[in-house]
Amino acid sequence: MRRLALIGLAGALAVSMSACASQRDSGGSGANDTLVFGAAGAPKNFDPIFNDDGESFRPARQMFDTLITYKPGTTELQGALATAWTPSADGKSWTFTLRQGVKFHDGTPFNAAAVCFNFDRWYNMKGAAAQSQMIYYGDVFEGFAHNEGDAGGQPVYKSCEAKDDHTAVLNLNKAKGAFPDAFGLTSLSISSPDALKKYNADAVTQSGDSFSYPAYATDHPTGTGPYKFQSFDKTNNTITLVRNDDYWGEKAKIGKLIFKIIPDENARKQELAAGTIDGYDYPSPADYNALKSAGDQVLIRPAFNVLYLGINQKNNPKLTDVRVRKAIEYAINKDQLVKNKLPTGAYAQNQLLPNNVPGYTDAVEKHNFDQAMAKQLLNEAGAAGMTLNFYVPTEVTRPYMPNPVEIASAITDDLKAVGLNVNVVQEPWNGGYKDDVQKAGKQDLHLLGWTGDYADAGNFIGTFFGRQKAEFGFNNPQIFSALSTADAQVTADAKKAAYEQASVLISQYVPAVPLASSPPGIVVRANVHNLIPTPLTDERFYTVTKG
Known part of the structure; x- marks a missing residue:
């Protein structure tokens, strides 16, 4: 069990x-x-x-x-x-x-x-x-x-x-x-x-x-x-x-x-150097060497999280077209994002599960970086040049998202490169962002992620897509049923197989774009x-x- x-x-x-x-x-x-x-x-x-x-x-x-x-x-x-x-x-x-x-x-x-x-x-x-x-x-x-x-x-x-x-x-x-x-x-x-x-x-x-x-x-x-x-x-x-x-x-x-409570990461780093605090979580990967040189201990956890670009289908009818959602994923250079914005040991994702959780499978439909394909799909869907409201959190550092503003900037550049217009809306993490994104569903796109609470696929994709949510604004009974079936399995082998099937369905539907998994420090x-x-x-x- x-x-x-x-x-x-x-x-x-x-x-x-x-x-x-x-x-x-x-x-x-x-x-x-x-x-x-x-x-x-x-x-x-x-x-x-x-x-x-x-x-x-x-x-x-x-x-x-x-x-x-x-x-x-x-x-x-x-x-x-x-x-x-x-x-x-x-x-x-x-x-x-x-x-x-x-x-x-x-x-x-x-x-x-x-x-x-x-x-x-x-x-x-x-x-x-x-x-x-x-x-x-x-x-x-x-x-x-x-x-x-x-x-x-x-x-x-x-x-x-x-x-x-x-x-x-x-x-x-x-x-x-x-x-x-x-x-x-x-x-x-x-x-x-x-x-x-x-x-x-x-x-x-x-x-x-x-x-x-x-x-x-x-x-x-x-x-x-x-x-x-x-x-x-x-x-x-x-x-x-x-x-x-x-x-x-x-x-x-x-x-x-x-x-x-020190919301600013630079301030946390300065207080550590001054000796007024004894430690802090999620130091910027760019600071690891400097912290070690100063004699501090940087402890690295295994990657057990997923960063994603959420897509809310409620507000913009064009986002209900799967071709548009796939185009958004094709547009993003995940490998470059990982290389430039995330810590050593991070890896680009093609599904919304860490690779050490049963249910992760190579059988998912992959939409690797391809600007030409992104442009083609946007044109086919009549969505070229559309404007997207991209909500981005500030005043926060998360295990999967060491610097959300910088990560969002790289994604914005990629989306603009395929002809999309992007309106970036920045909000404090605990000052409106989570409510607007997860409860009110005001956004078209948003940056968010999840760190696993336990080693079960349902804690990731079941949490995201097990039922209709304001965050994503879609209703797909096939996905809901697949996740419910997987969650009802009693044996580990049956559950693994069922979650692999659900992962494939999710990858084909693209309710969100999986970006990366990171080992936070x-x-x-x-x-x-x-x-x-x-x-x-x-x-x-x-x-x-x-x-």
């Missing part, structure tokens, strides 16, 4: 210099007992179920645990709050044996009743709360008890039974190929039922495309993780977490963990040890020491 694993990376990629014995034993003191990490953006909030981006998940992963997690440095499953997980023969129920002696940060016990409370909470959400958490829960569980607005579909979740304090049984309406891997999603972290009720966790309100969150999400996140929430100082842009001395597992080596100072980079970009800081 387990997916393809990237095994053995932890040892090779971990920062292996050992700290002094007293640092290891006591967690350090003074400056060595505080780690300051430069974050590229502010979190949306701290309730995992309502989030969908790395900057929100980074602090959440330190405060919360999931039932199942991934071995450090790999995508291989290992126990977390559950020590064992067993499916029924038909894949429609999962029995979890739960870890004993675990407490939430508020001192209340973790048990099967708490697990079922969380699953029931997610399933019974409605209104703004359901709309706000659709990206992960909606993709995995497909529907809610009360489907409203854009929330639709037949729910996968049926019920949860607490057989005893340490046994929870999850019942499903149908088998789901994403499990058990998807049980490790940060969104499905387990919260304290008492805290959820005390701080009115589901009281989300919506105004247009914006959401406001209750006190649980903003000030009182309560999990079982190695760090506890202390504060979010919005004046100084710092999130402070402190060690959970009652943690059930390996205690955090460093007592205080601070995430300092993370940089820390010379005195930071034992940070284990992971292909999932879900680093946990409890192992880190300084000194």
Whole structure:
């Protein structure tokens, strides 16, 4: 039942210099007992179920645990709050044996009743709360008890039974190929039922495309993780977490963990040089040599992501013609883009899956760089000289997209070279871009990507195209059905074959242009040890020491 694993990376990629014995034993003191990490953006909030981006998940992963997690440095499953997980023969129920002696940060016990409370909470959400958490829960569980607005579909979740304090049984309406891997999603972290009720966790309100969150999400996140929430100082842009001395597992080596929000990459680099932060994520590939020369450690993760040029068919009728979408792909020189704008180890893509995920196949229809073919198809479709609104994010660095403005500039030049007019619209990542692209669908083209949450094709192409979405603006029942069929397969071989078929269909339809997959880096100072980079970009800081 387990997916393809990237095994053995932890040892090779971990920062292996050992700290002094007293640092290891006591967690350090003074400056060595505080780690300051430069974050590229502010979190949306701290309730995992309502989030969908790395900057929100980074602090959440330190405060919360999931039932199942991934071995450090790999995508291989290992126990977390559950020590064992067993499916029924038909894949429609999962029995979890739960870890004993675990407490939430508020001192209340973790048990099967708490697990079922969380699953029931997610399933019974409605209104703004359901709309706000659709990206992960909606993709995995497909529907809610009360489907409203854009929330639709037949729910996968049926019920949860607490057989005893340490046994929870999850019942499903149908088998789901994403499990058990998807049980490790940060969104499905387990919260304290008492805290959820005390701080009115589901009281989300919506105004247009914006959401406001209750006190649980903003000030009182309560999990079982190695760090506890202390504060979010919005004046100084710092999130402070402190060690959970009652943690059930390996205690955090460093007592205080601070995430300092620094949206500008150059500013993050300068603060690292000044020693005011101890590390930051996604350094520019152009800076790798300079950082190493300064004595910093640049750790490279395996490529486990996809960058794509999204095509929204809703606003421009010409984009509903597959010839036009293929022409856009033919127009882009992906090899040159990879060479000039992405780090060493990146590779051009011809499908929307990394090459280390089952479902990736050489049988896809390929549209390699060919300006003459692009022009021919545009002429045939009567689309030569058409104008496209190209939305591009700013104030962000993503694993698949180290510098979105520069990447977009190269793509724009390629599109103009085949006679297309391009109107570039730049918007801040958390200042309108994601809402306009993913919810309102205002764009014709957009730059976006995805880092895998687990090693399953459904987490990529199923997330993108498993149902109709504003981001892409198309309705293709054949693709939706192929992805649904693949996701229902119980055996690994059957699922792999089904996703390969879906990948071929997607490549023929071109709902988006796959561009590249990149190995993102993370940089820390010379005195930071034992940070284990992971292909999932879900680093946990409890192992880190300084000194």
